[in-house]
Amino acid sequence: MTQVATHTVHDPGAVDPRLTTTRMTRSPAGARAEQVLLAVIIVVPLLALVAAIPVAWGWGVDWHALVIAAVMYAISGHGITIGFHRHLTHGAFKAKRALRVALAVAGSLAIEGPVIRWVADHRRHHAFSDQAGDPHSPWRYGENVRALVKGLWFAHVGWMFDVEQTNHERFAPDLLADRWIARVSKAFPWLSAVSLLLPAAIGYAWSGWRWQGAVIAFFWASLVRVALLHHVTWSINSICHAIGTRPFSVRDRSANVWWLAIPSMGESWHNLHHADPTAARHGVLPGQLDSSARIIWMLEKLHLISDVRWPSAERIAGKRAHPAPA
Numbered sequence: 001m002t003q004v005a006t007h008t009v010h011d012p013g014a015v016d017p018r019l020t021t022t023r024m025t026r027s028p029a030g031a032r033a034e035q036v037l038l039a040v041i042i043v044v045p046l047l048a049l050v051a052a053i054p055v056a057w058g059w060g061v062d063w064h065a066l067v068i069a070a071v072m073y074a075i076s077g078h079g080i081t082i083g084f085h086r087h088l089t090h091g092a093f094k095a096k097r098a099l100r101v102a103l104a105v106a107g108s109l110a111i112e113g114p115v116i117r118w119v120a121d122h123r124r125h126h127a128f129s130d131q132a133g134d135p136h137s138p139w140r141y142g143e144n145v146r147a148l149v150k151g152l153w154f155a156h157v158g159w160m161f162d163v164e165q166t167n168h169e170r171f172a173p174d175l176l177a178d179r180w181i182a183r184v185s186k187a188f189p190w191l192s193a194v195s196l197l198l199p200a201a202i203g204y205a206w207s208g209w210r211w212q213g214a215v216i217a218f219f220w221a222s223l224v225r226v227a228l229l230h231h232v233t234w235s236i237n238s239i240c241h242a243i244g245t246r247p248f249s250v251r252d253r254s255a256n257v258w259w260l261a262i263p264s265m266g267e268s269w270h271n272l273h274h275a276d277p278t279a280a281r282h283g284v285l286p287g288q289l290d291s292s293a294r295i296i297w298m299l300e301k302l303h304l305i306s307d308v309r310w311p312s313a314e315r316i317a318g319k320r321a322h323p324a325p326a
Contacts, residue, residue, distance in 0.1 A: 094306050110230075114188040138237075247272075256270060
């Protein structure tokens with residue numbers, strides 16, 4: 001694999017990154033078909049996002065579609081942030097089987113890949129953050145402007161087309177052994193279809209069984225919603241490792257980007273996350289909005305989850321890059 005920029009500090013005890021990946025075992029035709037499908041999943045919603053403003057200015061929007069889009073964005077987005085990320089990847093809290101599966105299903109509706117693949121990729125990212133072996137570091141090619149532009153594109157979306165895939169047996173053995181999560185992961189194509197078609201069905205019924213209602217809901221609550229959520233999520237990989245503030249000590253370039261906090265549901269407080277990956281709350285400083293942490297708090301109060309790893313004031317202070325004055 002291509003080496004990252006020489007500024008990174010390598011852990012002498014780290015595993016050889018070549019052992020963390022596996023080449024695609026399917027035929028060249030099968031690999032090509034997967035990449036074509038991936039391109040369609042990325043490009044078609046993106047085109048809808050680009051077309052959203054002129055469509056809204058003209059005729060193609062109504063409040064039914066926007067409500068459906070907002071609800072689907074919240075469900076699938078928090079499925080990623082709370083389910084895929086904080087729970088299944090980092091174990092920030094424990095959940096009973098029904099809620100665990102529900103969170104995995106909700107995250108799958110974001111159409112960001114099967115849950116086991118998503119978790120394995122993210123665990124590998126933390127193991128080699130901004131070093132050789134990181135699947136999506138924007139510093140992969142160097143530090144000059146041209147290299148960073150190339151790296152940002154790779155970190156944002158290009159890495160998903162890499163023929164080398166994360167070794168699931170190494171990074172997600174617990175999920176492979178969980179037959180319920182494994183079933184959700186295998187059902188990803190069907191859950192993707194549900195994510196795209198359900199808004200149209202709701203829009204059709206809510207508009208009084210009018211086909212126009214189905215089309216408008218599909219545009220806004222399926223295509224635009226998926227594109228927006230994709231690029232917000234991928235911005236954590238790219239933008240939040242390139243620019244932003246770094247109030248906490250980390251061994252990589254993870255940073256906080258405040259203007260992504262609301263659409264990312266608290267994930268853009270990325271510097272604290274890399275300083276304390278298992279913490280259930282990422283927005284720990286005053287004024288840092290984190291809707292994912294708020295929902296986790298409510299789930300805990302309802303006794304639906306347990307053993308939540310809330311960061312203590314002492315732990316936060318200990319991780320500050322420049323300790324606040326007494």
